[in-house]
Amino acid sequence: MGWGDLGAFGEPSKETPNLDQMASEGMLFLDFYTANPLCSPSRAALLTGRLPVRNGFYTTNAHARNAYTPQDIVGGIPDYELLLPELLKKAGYTNKIIGKWHLGHRPQFHPLKHGFDEWFGSPNCHFGPYDNRALPNIPVYRDWEMIGRYYEDFKIDLKTGEANLTQIYLQEALDFISKQQASQQPFFLYWAIDATHAPVYASKHFLGTSQRGLYGDAVREIDDSIGKILKHLQKLGISEDTFVFFTSDNGAALISAPKQGGSNGRFLCGKQTTFEGGMREPAIAWWPGHIPAGGVSHQLGNVMDLFTTSLSLAGLQPPSDRQIDGIDLLPAILQGKLIDRPIFYYRGNEMMAVRVGLYKAHYWTWSNSWEEYSKGIDFCPGQNVSGVTTHTQEEHTNLPLLFHLGRDPGEKYPLSFVSDEYQRAMEQISAVVQQHKVTMVPGEPQLNVCDKAVMNWSPPGCEKLGKCLKQPESDPKKCFWPH
């Protein structure tokens, strides 16, 4: 989902009454970012509080490439990494993930081995349908074992866009919350729905209800579900004890527009890019009785902050034996403070850009290659900023392209290199970047090796269902990451 997909963020159809109300009862973050313009690294960053280049969710196969966890990925979340649910356990929390995990699908990466107590959902994207020969269909798990596969047991009709998945995920969420409330146990729920990820889907009741087409139907169903979750918390009398945060893992995929792609408002480009459209996210914090209603924050925030902030809420300290990139947002949320901190925009192991205050400096620019672009893969449809949305990897480390995101949120007008403003801003930014680079110790890259043999042929539980498939011989290769 993109920054511009919510009514509260200016989507002209204004079809998200529940999220808009969540914002009016809570706090809207206008300058909130993901740690990566792609799903897996962003989610790994959210759960570890660390940049993907630290937690291993990146590739070194080629320069500045986005990578994720398709079915044939060999890597996943390293055991060394401490995930939010692992830490929350120490404070007595029960942790559940509903939806897409995306931190590796091989046995050692299973979410229940990394702190979650319960899981309902899938390890990978809901791409498909596959023929179960060249590629197996993606399994859906309940806790340790698979209970079926997408397109087989969990239908997604690619023709009509109908799928009941968001409703199933919603019911799972409501049931889990009820159970926790009944047992008076604290809980962490990671509700990782994916209806707005192509192939986009919605359930029958929502199909055709949006001005925006199928994508809008999916947004409306998510919006409706969030309204139901918040009302459920209120009905159970635990809304004042429950901190809720809504955000997305990357900008809207404009490549899928207009039928399956959302909106990044007036920001440049979308998913896969380190322009604002790829990484600035809708974000709302909600905690009645604690967060002042109708608040708006310009705090530079990041999904990694949810790690540190959640620990803070649980009375826990973040690990001190490693670099944590997330900060505790509670002073911003509860006292309206503005904490000075930069935002780093990575693609693979390359720091492409950095934001300090209202200034954003691009050290590298790239949308995608001419080769991919000529095939019709366009991350910036209808947008072309000369020298910025480049189709070759352009290095600017000696003289970064500098934008003022207040006057120019669309990254269209680089500041003049000879202006005083450029000199002043770059002096400050250079110090931040130097400090960052000096202390950066990259983790072992997890997204380099792919192997058909590791696909979801025979996930645990497949025997009971008669759904085990024959695994081909191992043939590990460097994964190919074109972007």
Place this chain on the structure above:
Amino acid sequence: MGWGDLGAFGEPSKETPNLDQMASEGMLFLDFYTANPLCSPSRAALLTGRLPVRNGFYTTNAHARNAYTPQDIVGGIPDYELLLPELLKKAGYTNKIIGKWHLGHRPQFHPLKHGFDEWFGSPNCHFGPYDNRALPNIPVYRDWEMIGRYYEDFKIDLKTGEANLTQIYLQEALDFISKQQASQQPFFLYWAIDATHAPVYASKHFLGTSQRGLYGDAVREIDDSIGKILKHLQKLGISEDTFVFFTSDNGAALISAPKQGGSNGRFLCGKQTTFEGGMREPAIAWWPGHIPAGGVSHQLGNVMDLFTTSLSLAGLQPPSDRQIDGIDLLPAILQGKLIDRPIFYYRGNEMMAVRVGLYKAHYWTWSNSWEEYSKGIDFCPGQNVSGVTTHTQEEHTNLPLLFHLGRDPGEKYPLSFVSDEYQRAMEQISAVVQQHKVTMVPGEPQLNVCDKAVMNWSPPGCEKLGKCLKQPESDPKKCFWPH
């Protein structure tokens, strides 16, 4: 000002708390349009309830050209046209215009000859400073006579952007409202401020206060002033008797960005064009006790509707001896009804596009000429939609380009000509267009002839001030309209 300039419409700096509050207490219109992508014709349409092609505010000097009322324009609002204040007089209203008139500056076009009882402001844009030889500085009027000139008596500092004009206009408004309330007389106030028109300005107190630079400072001052006007109405106890509507006369001038230009959100291009960025406007209706708070309307609205709606509020009928294009919006505002009506997008005397429901059909596309574009005049900076933002005038009357503005508000993805959806939509649209064209009787074009002799050399009142200038010999010519 553009659609995207308000926090309520998704401007990422969210610096319009007063307008946002006005929206939360009133009704936000998401699909509200101007009648023309340029100032004079738009204002003529607002005050007459008629398309510029009917009321004469267009040119036939060249095909599909925007025209307005610079100092050397010979034409202006024809006597035949009935303006809103002329009609409101019949219901006992006192009418005042504060700010830019722009319906002609020669004596016969004076606003007090067209229904206004009071005027404080200027007949033309605040361009300048001029040398009073080749060009006179623009006069500022109080009622019948000039009281000074811009840059001479009413300072605008082009270097710092400082000017006190919005504060003066605000005080004029507050005083007028107080006077009317004291005398218990109904009033119509047309508060036509122009701080966001290049050269953009703000008063000292607001300079440097916006994240968005000088343009944002100007927006903040307008926002603050509107807050003060609304509070004044409340303090005087007449807010429940006063209908207030906020809108703009054209989309943000992206040609002036980033320093002097605003935002049209995610819409395509800006001022001067018939793409959404040129003509969709921010719009808020406010009338406590009558309009339900926090309402949002998708009613297709137009500035011309303010003519008809205002008459309706005053218990008057629109003239029946001429075609009125504006409709009465009260059913939409007070009862949430949706009235079926098209939106026509004109440039000069050419109907460039039409919107029916969520579909918009382009019959002609043009941003501006290659010649102007090559000089750096770019109405669509950073945006280029192939075959849509064309630099030659492209006719599509036989096979209009069709967009679905719900799925594709940015006008990036024309529908396939062979799709069923295209056929169905165009059938409906063609009928609307045919009906429109058959009944169209253009007025006498007012914006064809320019003459240096008619400039503001010696406006009424200049003698008292010693500010009369020598008028050159008459040399009428066809005005040159490049866009």
